[in-house]
Amino acid sequence: MKLSMLGEDALVAALTRGLPAGRDVRVGAGDDCAVIGGRRDVWWRLLKTDAVVEGVHFLPTEKPARVGWKALCRAISDIAAMGGIPEHALVTIAICAEWDERWVRGLYEGLRRAARKFGVSIVGGETSRSPGTAFVSVALAGRVERVRCLTRSGGKPGDFLYVTGQLGGSRAAKHLDFTPRLAEARWLAENFRPHAMMDISDGLAADLPRLAAASRCGFELWEGKVPCTPGCATAAALGDGEDFELLFAAPPRIARSLDREWPLRFRKLPLTRIGVLTRRGGGKPISTRGHDHFA
């Protein structure tokens, strides 16, 4: 079957079934990051790779520094979504030999800028020729305290669902300049320990069902409450993707103090309750579909 027919989630499910995994693998394929460590270790290690592809995630006419920024910040956003601290990045580039070196230098300028801003060391990488399409893949290692590690799978029926920021319109505007919610995610992990968290990369309509499924819950999304980027309709906020905002599930007992403390700590970034987790099979479907990489 063609990949475009099968769809991304079905493909990933088929590929990741029964992968070889050692006893130190706490979370394998299927969450924002892999989590490695002993059951009683204080710190667990986080591993993530992510790629940006010419013609899919950026155009060859974009400023290369913005492409570099995006390539690293996508992976930082995934480490943040686990409540973690990003540490060491490796960069793999495949690019046409006829491209100008200035493009690669520009790319590294963006990578360096993001690395400095978020405390990441760039420790290596690989360059290769590509006969056509240009690719930039970033591998990022980080760490998180065992007791603060936030996965997609810890949500419980009755948890409120929250998103940071505003959703939609990213592909047309900010997707190359977004700020990963690292400070916000660490603050949540340190102070509130949500039950489950992830970042929104394929749109709320694709990602919320993933969080709910990983938590063996259903969900009820209050579509009218979803915070939309000015100029965006709700369908765009649900389906556009590349928002890189946080989506998390927090139990009612912490929701009240969270609602009070968030605006004191993060004045400029809204936090919005957008629904609840329900029992499995409960809730109702979303009106829009999210982004599928192969559709």
Next chain:
Amino acid sequence: MKLSMLGEDALVAALTRGLPAGRDVRVGAGDDCAVIGGRRDVWWRLLKTDAVVEGVHFLPTEKPARVGWKALCRAISDIAAMGGIPEHALVTIAICAEWDERWVRGLYEGLRRAARKFGVSIVGGETSRSPGTAFVSVALAGRVERVRCLTRSGGKPGDFLYVTGQLGGSRAAKHLDFTPRLAEARWLAENFRPHAMMDISDGLAADLPRLAAASRCGFELWEGKVPCTPGCATAAALGDGEDFELLFAAPPRIARSLDREWPLRFRKLPLTRIGVLTRRGGGKPISTRGHDHFA
């Protein structure tokens, strides 16, 4: 300047100058792996990424399982070259949506086979659409005891240079089925601690000068001694690349016992002395050029 004019080594040197790096980065860009850890830690962490690109490292007509094997084994070879133990891999794929899912399943079959054989856990990855060229990138994390970590930079004038196996002809034949020299490299690290080691991926003519330069040495290569794959001339053995054999520098005091013990431990894989490290500026140039990814 076009990348094809600049060349790979000059590009990498320009890009990696002054990268942001934390205090725990023992070895950054420029060696086979990045090395992370405290100065007195017992274990150091190794990080590596490596990519295979359609039309450069494999053809779309190849069996995908062989491509998957190669993609993971390339990175295992780099961990081995540091004297290390590979542990956790992440796989990033970008592929045309019109390709058949069976290709990706086949790719994963090869990845799983290599992972099982060499004790690696596949802990995640990412799939993305590519508008053209297919691309498979592997990130691999591993570990090595601090006292056994072998870099490119520890060679000293007077060290003998050794290679495992036979060189040349790989691109035409075995490059998709090679065996990374993991057992051999660990045995060397545990029993003989060579001064410097790397794997040969771009051909001895490109890689030996890199090891010598990292060690601030010159070198004398005995071209007549270079072990050639049957049917290969010396020029091919020096220049073809994709050998994934080990190249290392060992002081004369251990060379005699190494020469005696190697064939007892590894009956089927030859080990050959091919030259010496000299003072910087000493030695003589190689008659052939190695592989440059952008040439």
